[in-house]
Structures are given as C-alpha cells and as structure tokens.
Amino acid sequence: MLHTINKSPFESNILETCIRFVQPGDPILFIENGVYAVQAHSRFAPMLEGIREKNPVYALQPDLSARGVTSLIDGVKTVDYEGFVDLVEKHKVNNWL
Amino acid sequence: MKIGILLKQGPYNHQASDTAYKFAEAAIRKGHTVDAVFLYNDGVINATKLMDPPQDDRHIAERWSDLNREHGVEILACIAASKRRGINEDVMIKGGAITGLGTLTDIAIRNDRLITFGD
Amino acid sequence: MDVKKILHVMRHAPHGTVYTYEGLEMILMMAAYEQDLTVVFIGDGVYALKKEQDTTDIGVKGYARTFAALGDYDVEKLYVDRISLEERGLTEEDLEVGVEILDSETIGRLMKEQDVVIHH
Numbered sequence: 365m366l367h368t369i370n371k372s373p374f375e376s377n378i379l380e381t382c383i384r385f386v387q388p389g390d391p392i393l394f395i396e397n398g399v400y401a402v403q404a405h406s407r408f409a410p411m412l413e414g415i416r417e418k419n420p421v422y423a424l425q426p427d428l429s430a431r432g433v434t435s436l437i438d439g440v441k442t443v444d445y446e447g448f449v450d451l452v453e454k455h456k457v458n459n460w461l
Numbered sequence: 462m463k464i465g466i467l468l469k470q471g472p473y474n475h476q477a478s479d480t481a482y483k484f485a486e487a488a489i490r491k492g493h494t495v496d497a498v499f500l501y502n503d504g505v506i507n508a509t510k511l512m513d514p515p516q517d518d519r520h521i522a523e524r525w526s527d528l529n530r531e532h533g534v535e536i537l538a539c540i541a542a543s544k545r546r547g548i549n550e551d552v553m554i555k556g557g558a559i560t561g562l563g564t565l566t567d568i569a570i571r572n573d574r575l576i577t578f579g580d
Numbered sequence: 581m582d583v584k585k586i587l588h589v590m591r592h593a594p595h596g597t598v599y600t601y602e603g604l605e606m607i608l609m610m611a612a613y614e615q616d617l618t619v620v621f622i623g624d625g626v627y628a629l630k631k632e633q634d635t636t637d638i639g640v641k642g643y644a645r646t647f648a649a650l651g652d653y654d655v656e657k658l659y660v661d662r663i664s665l666e667e668r669g670l671t672e673e674d675l676e677v678g679v680e681i682l683d684s685e686t687i688g689r690l691m692k693e694q695d696v697v698i699h700h
Contacts, residue, residue, distance in 0.1 A: 365692045370480075370580075381623050384663065385688035396476045426483070445487035452574055453462050453493070458697040459577040461469070461591070467698065469599075502602055541605060562609035570582050570615070575696045 366455035370396040373408045382460045383411075386419060393422040393443070393451060402428075404435040412437050424448060462493045465568035469579030471503035472521035473514070478507055481578040482524050489532050496572050497535035498525065499565045502579065505538040505548045508557045522554045529556030537564055584695040585616045590625035591699055595640060600628045603700025604646055611653035618657040618694070619650070620687055621679070625700075626664045629675040648677040661687055 367386055373379045379401055386392060392415065394401050401408050402423045415421060416439045425442040428434070436442075443451065466485060470477035485495045500507050512522045528534045536557040538548055543559055550559060569575045588607050592599040610617060621629060628644065635642040650658065658679045665671070665681060672681060682690075691697060 370477075377623070381664075384684040385622075385691055387688050387692050390692070396480060445483045446491055448484060449488045449491050449493065452464070452488075452576060456692075456695065456697075457574055457576050458691055458694075459579075459699060461577065461579045461699045501606070502598060542602060562606055563613065565606070566610045566613040566615065569586060569610075569696045570584055570613075575698070577698060579699075 365390050366393060366451050366457050367391070368393045368395055368457070368459045369398040369401065370394075370459075370461065372397040372400040374400065378460050379408070379411075383415060388418045389420075391420040391422060391451060391455065393424065393448065395424040395427055395448075397431075399423045399427045399431060399433055402436050402440045403433050404437050409437055412440070416440070422447075422451065462488075462574065463572045464488055464493055464495050465572040465575045466495065466498045467565070467575055467577040467579075468498055468500050468504040468507060469502040469577065471506040472512065474503070475580050477504075477578040477580060478521050479519075482521075482528070484576070484578070485528060485534065495528075495532065495534045497537055497564075497568050498528070499568055500536070500538040501542055501565070503546065504579070505543045505546055508536060508538040508543075508554050509548055509552045510554045511552050526554045526556045539565070583614070583616055585618070585693060586610060586696045586698070587691060587694040588617070588619045589697060589699045590619065590621045590628055591623050593624040593627040594633070594643070595635060595638065599700045600625070601641075601643055603698075604643060606698070606700070607650065607655060608646075608653060611650070611655050614654075617655050618659070618690065619647075619655060620659045620661065620682075620690070621664070622661045622687070623664050626660055626668060626670065626675075629660070629677050629679065630670070631674055631676045633676075644676045659687065659690070
C-alpha cells in the first residue's frame with residue numbers, strides 16, 4: 365500500500381501519525397508541502413533515515429523543484445507525475461490528508 | 462488501470478486541484494483510464510464556470526472541462542456539498558455534472574484505484 | 581455486484597471544519613450500497629465521538645450520536661486508535677459510541693487489507 369503525505373512535518377503531525385500504521389516494505393511518497401520532510405539536515409532527517417530502513421521513501425520532483433528543496437536525505441528517490449502514477453498502479457493507495 | 466479521483470479541496474486555495482490535474486494528465490499519457498473526478502467538500506468549487514482568474518494564471522475550471530472533452534473524464538460534483546456552497550447546474554462548467562454520493566460509491570467499486578487529493 | 585473493502589479514516593476534530601460532518605454523510609450514503617465498510621478514528625478524529633457535546637451556542641448541528649446510529653445502517657466496524665485516545669487524556673468511558681479500541685499494528689494491517697481508503 366502506497367502512503368502519500370502532503371503536509372510539512374513542521375506544520376502537521378501526519379508523518380508521525382502515519383508512520384505508526386505503515387507496514388514494513390510499504391512505500392511512502394511525499395507530495396506538495398510534504399516534500400519538506402525529505403530535506404537533508406532538518407529536525408526530521410533522523411526520523412526519515414529510520415523510516416527508510418524499512419520503507420522505500422519517494423518525493424515528487426516537481427514539488428521539490430517548486431520549493432527549492434535540492435539537498436535530500438540519502439536514499440530518497442524522486443519521481444515525476446508519471447512515476448507517481450506507476451506507484452499507484454503497483455500499490456493500493458492511502459492518501460493521508 | 463482504471464482510476465477514480467476524489468478531490469476534496471477548492472481551487473487556488475490549496476495545491477490539491479493542481480496535483481489532481483497533473484496526476485490525471487500523467488495517467489492518461491501513460492495509457493491508463495481516468496474514469497471520473499468526484500468533487501467533494503470545497504472541491505465542488507472546482508466546477509463553477511464563474512471563476513475568472515487573471516490571464517497569466519491557469520484556469521482550473523477550464524482544465525477540468527478540457528479533460529472531459531478530450532479524454533471523457535467525468536467531472537462530478539456532489540449534490541449535497543454543492544447545494545451548501547452555491548454550486549448548481551446554472552454555474553456548472555461544460556462537461557461537468559451534479560450527482561449524488563451513490564455515484565462516488567460506484568466510482569469506488571468500478572475502478573482499480575480511488576485516489577484522494579485534498580487538505 | 582463487486583463488494584469492496586472501503587475504509588473511512590476520521591482524522592479531524594468536529595465543528596472546527598466540515599470534514600467530519602461531510603465524511604459522516606458519505607459513510608451513511610455508502611452504507612446503502614452494501615459494501616464492506618469500516619470506520620476508524622485517528623488523531624483528532626477521536627474527538628468526534630466525545631460525550632457531552634452541545635453545539636447549541638455555536639449554531640451548528642451536532643452529530644456525535646449519529647455515529648452511534650451507524651449500526652442501524654449495518655456499519656458495525658467502528659475502531660478507535662488507542663494511542664490517539666490515550667494521548668488526549670480520554671478513555672472509552674468518554675465516548676458517545678460503543679467502539680473497539682485497537683493498537684496501531686492492528687489498524688495498520690486493517691488499512692493494508694482495504695481496496696479503498698478515504699480520509700476525512
């Protein structure tokens with residue numbers, strides 16, 4: 365199951381909440397303001413590094429670019445909208461709002 | 462893959478309408494079917510033809526109309542949510558329609574995925 | 581007809597925004613379609629079930645008891661996330677509706693079984 369998160373972790377506790385329910389191996393995709401979670405060296409970087417051990421972590425490149433987020437935590441993969449579609453094709457979806 | 466989209470936010474206020482549109486476009490480009498965009502909560506405001514953004518901004522309502530005309534994507538506004546927010550057949554965009562929540566249930570049943578965008 | 585497993589995740593406190601109320605309307609309508617429905621309350625969503633809500637003076641309709649009536653529409657699976665409840669200083673006694681309280685792991689597995697998940 366693909367989990368998407370669209371809020372900045374500084375604005376909302378969705379990331380912390382969502383992560384309690386995500387099953388090992390399930391991908392997490394950050395979109396919209398959610399992409400701030402994958403910026404390197406932020407307060408959330410250690411948490412993301414922990415998540416990445418068990419779950420593939422993706423961020424939507426157009427949203428990263430739009431926000432000037434260029435320095436990402438190691439191991440975070442980026443996808444464009446077509447890559448987003450591919451993830452949805454491969455997995456059922458759980459869009460955290 | 463057949464996809465239904467549930468859009469729960471109004472246009473311009475939140476990026477949800479833009480992400481939903483970009484996602485739909487990409488899915489169609491990849492050969493998937495986007496069956497319907499169901500508008501709920503303030504999302505119903507996506508369906509008013511009265512919106513008139515500045516020339517240099519994207520026209521969100523027209524984009525939905527185009528998606529309907531060019532790719533047969535149904536643009537459906539929930540009737541209960543629409544009535545609360547002053548959306549009716551008179552202001553409906555070309556290619557859009559007002560429908561009940563039963564239709565959303567059908568969309569959930571008949572598609573491989575129902576993906577939600579909102580706040 | 582295909583029966584799909586559809587999960588509604590209530591995530592917002594009531595009254596401050598319309599999400600919980602319109603979410604409840606959606607659940608009631610879907611219940612008529614004989615799908616396999618589950619409702620789970622996570623985060624501020626648990627406040628929707630709080631006892632002793634009185635909305636008279638804010639001028640909006642209260643609906644906590646409508647959640648209790650979901651059983652009449654054959655929506656029997658109402659679950660509350662234990663941590664969300666406990667971190668808000670609440671217990672089962674504080675809730676208007678009889679629900680089952682589940683741990684994160686169980687809710688996580690339940691989510692993964694679903695065909696459709698809708699957050700409100």
